[in-house]
Amino acid sequence: MISQTSEYALRAVVCLAQNPDKPHTTAEIARWTKVPEHYLSKVMLALAKHEVVYSKKGLHGGYVLAHDPESLPLLNVINAVDPIKRIKSCPLKLKTHGANLCPLHKQINDAIGTIEETFRTSTIAMILNEPTQSIPLCESGKI
Template identity: 45%
Template sequence: MLRSFWTSRSSASIFLVKMKLLSDASEYALRATVWLSQRPGETHKLREIAEGTKATPGYLIKVLQSLARAGIFSTQRGSNGGFSLLRDPKTLTALEVINAVDPIQRIRTCPLGIESHGTCLCPMHRRIDDAMASIEQSFGDTTIAELIEENAQSRPLCDALMAPPATAEKPNA
């Protein structure tokens, strides 16, 4: 029933259902940046970063290369090579990381191609764009160091970023 409801609706409904806040590339970039920020001055291989962030190595390498091109990560070739964080987590914002790989998409024209909207957004799309602007501002106001500090003060939403202590006992099955 629900499926037929959405498939019978206009492309506006489809746009709203499929809209995703962050791309997979942005998510991977943030995870990798937080993970490397917790290991200052260290160089890590792709495999280590992929395991530590629960990311697919084949996709993650492209993200890491984009972060290196943006001057956020450095790369080192050779047997001791890998990736390390170049920027200070206290000044590096989440928005800078996101923009390095896949900037947040803002609505500039009617996503449905309705010519009568002209260059102005309709009220619905203007509200969506206003929400995206607020999200963009929030990421711009948030440093990587703040994300790490918040993780340390509470149980992380994403356990992939915080490995359990080596002495932790396994729960009884």
């Protein structure tokens, strides 16, 4: 439903949002979010390429969020690593259907649209600010 890779990306971004003080290395984030370190490094690359995070090389480098959590929808994170794609034309390539989806594919496409909308309207800030016993990702506190 939502890929492992997207999960990892969301964890990393939430982690950075929780710790906005300074850049954090892939190794730090990986430890914190329990994501395989070398795989996370690819994920971070993608996030940087899509300007969800900003990367700083060299000593004291690492990753920081490129946006305020308030203006960062979950969808942006997901789409950076594993884009949600709507159905644009008949998957069976039926000529008479074309862009005019049949009820089956319209239904599926609408469901995808709903998910997309959900993740578009919910921001990282909303995740951070929701009152809860469970601090996102962590047993307690900060990195």
